[in-house]
Amino acid sequence: MFGSSALQDLGARLGIDPQTASSLISxxxxxxxxxxxxxxEAPAQQDLLSEGVNLLKGKLFS
Structure with a gap:
């Protein structure tokens, strides 16, 4: 789903190696x-991008 360059970029942004980034995504x-x-079902009034970022922050940085 994610290419190696995307995983390298994500890892660099988070300060982790691409393999760890891949494991976290999985x-x-x-x-x-x-x-x-x-x-x-996704509720129509919900901003999915914002909600996704908030969930991700909570899971990765809690």
Missing amino acids: EYLPKIVDGLSPQG
Whole structure:
């Protein structure tokens, strides 16, 4: 899903290696998608990008 250059960029931004970035994405992306779409549906009034960033911050930096 994510190319090696994207993982390298993400790792550099977070101060981790690309393999760790890949592992974190593999672990947390499904949880983030589940959190954004309860019962498989995204509420229309919700800003999904903002909600996703907030969930990601909470998972990675808590």
